[in-house]
Amino acid sequence: MPQWGRGLAAAIYDGRMNTLxxxxxxxxxxxxxxxxxxxxxxxxxxxxVDWHGSIAREVRALYPQVDADAFALAWRAGYQPAMARVMRGEQGWTLIDALHRQILDEILPRFGLAHLGDAERHHLNRAWHRLxxxxxxxxxxxxxxxxxxxxxxxxxxxxxxxxxxxxxxxxxxxxxxxxxxxxxxxxxxxxxxxxxxxxxxxxxxxxxxxxxxxxxxxxxxxxxxxxxxxxxxxxxxxxxxxxxxxxxxxxxxxxxxxxxxxxx
Amino acid sequence: MPQWGRGLAAAIYDGRMNTLxxxxxxxxxxxxxxxxxxxxxxxxxxxxVDWHGSIAREVRALYPQVDADAFALAWRAGYQPAMARVMRGEQGWTLIDALHRQILDEILPRFGLAHLGDAERHHLNRAWHRLxxxxxxxxxxxxxxxxxxxxxxxxxxxxxxxxxxxxxxxxxxxxxxxxxxxxxxxxxxxxxxxxxxxxxxxxxxxxxxxxxxxxxxxxxxxxxxxxxxxxxxxxxxxxxxxxxxxxxxxxxxxxxxxxxxxxx
Structure with a gap:
């Protein structure tokens, strides 16, 4: 342990001492x-993390009939526009979990998955926690x-x-x-x-x-x-x-x- | 990897599946x-973490002439009142680092340390990062x-x-x-x-x-x-x-x- 003395202040000032x-x-x-x-x-x-590969893998395993690559790209494509809506003040402050869910609900019919219930949608949405x-x-x-x-x-x-x-x-x-x-x-x-x-x-x-x-x-x-x-x-x-x-x-x-x- | 099937929604609903x-x-x-x-x-x-022992040890090493136990207790005693001032709206939102520094500046004269410069005060205040x-x-x-x-x-x-x-x-x-x-x-x-x-x-x-x-x-x-x-x-x-x-x-x-x- 160093002896703290009068030189300490100068040492801190000129950056010789790390504070982190x-x-x-x-x-x-x-x-x-x-x-x-x-x-x-x-x-x-x-x-x-590899969002594309991870999302595509989960979608492929759950819904083999779906084009999983296209699904991953479509989901991610909604991301910037959704954040932009929030930043423009059209929607109050919103967590990404909720934005991901909004986009998911929007794209599901395009992939023949409009029938999914709330629990299945919730589970799929959490795929972003499992990347x-x-x-x-x-x-x-x-x-x-x-x-x-x-x-x-x-x-x-x-x-x-x-x-x-x-x-x-x-x-x-x-x-x-x-x-x-x-x-x-x-x-x-x-x-x-x-x-x-x-x-x-x-x-x-x-x-x-x-x-x-x-x-x-x-x-x-x-x-x-x-x-x-x-x-x-x-x-x-x-x-x-x-x-x-x-x-x-x-x-x-x-x-x-x-x-x-x-x-x- | 489990086969996801129709039972998934029910499993999530009744809590059998962990989401974390x-x-x-x-x-x-x-x-x-x-x-x-x-x-x-x-x-x-x-x-x-042991705030009392850690603060007292640092104070003892830096300023052997000071009653380090009393110093640690005095510093901590100012903590609740300082937060209460912020929560009553008398002071805008303030990080604990800044509150610790306000209390420190207030107690230093009581312990014969009024002469400490800004760099020494800053270093001492960061003792709370080193508990x-x-x-x-x-x-x-x-x-x-x-x-x-x-x-x-x-x-x-x-x-x-x-x-x-x-x-x-x-x-x-x-x-x-x-x-x-x-x-x-x-x-x-x-x-x-x-x-x-x-x-x-x-x-x-x-x-x-x-x-x-x-x-x-x-x-x-x-x-x-x-x-x-x-x-x-x-x-x-x-x-x-x-x-x-x-x-x-x-x-x-x-x-x-x-x-x-x-x-x-």
């Missing part, structure tokens, strides 16, 4: 874009957690994210969500909210995401950014363009690659 | 007060986590609780706080907020705490309750009456004892 535990940003070169980062905030759907992690996620996060505070920053609600983490073994230090900030990404209150929660300037927080629009919005708030390639986010039949874009601080193939880049 | 992962309430006898509980929400200061767990906490929580979703429910802010957990090794599934609900315990919005977050009726959530007033308020909202004896919460010099009170569903010596009671 278990992190050691000084281990990265001073000119590294993540040199000052203490908290990594992760987008979830698509970045950490599977990408193969590298648990190991990558566990490595990153050694040096950084790792938190979710998802439009998914807290209960959904917690159930998903428990099931998939995602080792979050903290579960932050649009539900905490009463705003969905890309609203600045979400990115700046993470910085506020941890009492850090924005440049000491980084967003990790597989979506350039999410990263651009975070960058606009002063956060650092890391892009994660997820070429099969929309299924193997619809590969995504994952080529680097210049605005991001880091570009990683997956979370294990990000951990290596950050010396974890 | 990794829990198995059916393993407790049906007449056990916790038979339906899926989420355990924990009070933190005093229940899971040590009671010796049984990490192991007890790890056992309980096998069957229950375990979350904080503290008036401490999210950043404080996350830093503390990372340092002390507390394995939370979720970090809930007054900060999420914009109300301090014992306001009903906090206890009912946990149930809402997990989309559960209140009787499927239990509060675990070392304080009868906290437990009584949770019970008033329909939650189950478990009292934890922490006879030395206020230091070994001031043992606390930890005798059982009839209202609580369970009475445990510590978190390991609670885990045993719940078959974990």
């Amino acid at each position: 535990p278990s992190t050691n940003p000084a281990a990265l070169p001073a000119d590294h874009p993540f040199a000052q980062v203490q908290v990594l905030a992760f987008d979830i759907f698509g970045t950490v 599977h992690a990408w193969p590298d996620s648990v190991q990558g996060l566990t490595r990153l957690k050694q040096r950084y505070t790792i938190t979710t920053l998802s439009n998914g609600n807290i209960g959904l994210l917690t159930n998903m983490a428990k099931r998939a073994g995602l080792p979050w230090d903290c579960v932050l969500s649009a539900e905490v900030f009463k705003a969905y990404k890309p609203h600045p209150d979400t990115y700046l909210g993470v910085a506020r929660v941890f009492d850090l300037p924005p440049q000491q927080v980084a967003l990790v995401a597989a979506h350039h629009d999410d990263l651009a919005a975070a960058r606009g708030c002063g956060l650092r950014t890391a892009y994660i390639e997820r070429p099969h986010e929309f299924g193997v039949a619809q590969p995504k363009d994952v080529s680097p874009q210049p605005g991001n601080d880091l570009h990683a193939k997956d979370l294990a690659d990000l951990a290596s880049m950050l010396g974890c | 992962p990794s829990t198995n309430p059916a393993a407790l006898p049906a007449d056990h007060p916790f038979a339906q509980v899926q989420v355990l929400a924990f009070d933190i200061f005093g229940t899971v 040590h767990a009671w010796p049984d906490s990490v192991q007890g929580l790890t056992r309980l986590k096998q069957r229950y979703t375990i979350t904080t429910l503290s008036n401490g802010n999210i950043g404080l609780l996350t830093n503390m957990a990372k340092r002390a090794g507390l394995p939370w599934d979720c970090v809930l706080s007054a900060e999420v609900f914009k109300a301090y315990k014992p306001h009903p919005d906090t206890y009912l907020g946990v149930a809402r977050v997990f989309d559960l009726p209140p009787q499927q959530v239990a509060l675990v705490a070392a304080h009868h007033d906290d437990l009584a308020a949770a019970r008033g909202c329909g939650l189950r309750t478990a009292y934890i004896e922490r006879p030395h919460e206020f230091g070994v010099a001031q043992p606390k009456d930890v005798s059982p009170q009839p209202g609580n569903d369970l009475h445990a010596k510590d978190l390991a004892d609670l885990a045993s009671m719940l078959g974990c």
